[in-house]
Amino acid sequence: MENIAKILLDIKAVALSPDEPFTWASGIKSPIYCDNRLILSFPKERNVVEDSLYKMIKEEYSQVEYIMGTAAAGIPHGALVAERLNLPMGFVRSSKKDHGKQNQIEGKIIKGAKVVVVEDLFSTGGSSIDTAVALEEAGFEVLGIVSIFTYNLPVAEENFRKYNLKHSSLTNYEELTKYAKEINYINETQLEKLSKWRENPQDESWMSL
16 A cells, blocks of 8 residues: 555655665664554554554454454554454563563463454564464464565565465555655665665675665
């Protein structure tokens, strides 16, 4: 959806810097940085995003009975969507707590419940897959995973396919960079760098284009 891509650029939830790349925690040099937590600070734009997630889930995962957010960025979006759907909601940590009940899944465990997982972003898909596996091991049926944005990295598609996980995003890397070029946020050379990076983020040759 181009309107979601526009929102992400307008509120600076996504920043593009192909000439002075960001460094991710993994060490990867990247021409893009995404922080969808910023959406929460903009009520008008937030409503558009949450309404779009609501519609996507209703259309693509009509059997949904439970919403689960991923900790931490997926939790608020999961809560807002669950409110619109009038469904129970919980969230999944990256690992079990080391105190108390040592829960990884927070919320009532309902075995057999059909769950949609809400993420803010797909990069490699690893955290989303870990969440789905934890839910399935607890007895839930995972219908799929939704996100606001995806980098559309080939490795993510491979990972989701390996686990046979359906996944959907409101907007993606191609839509966002296309819109960025249309509004002259980036030029043709910078667009070429962005396209080259997406093919293989581990390969830094895109920086010398």
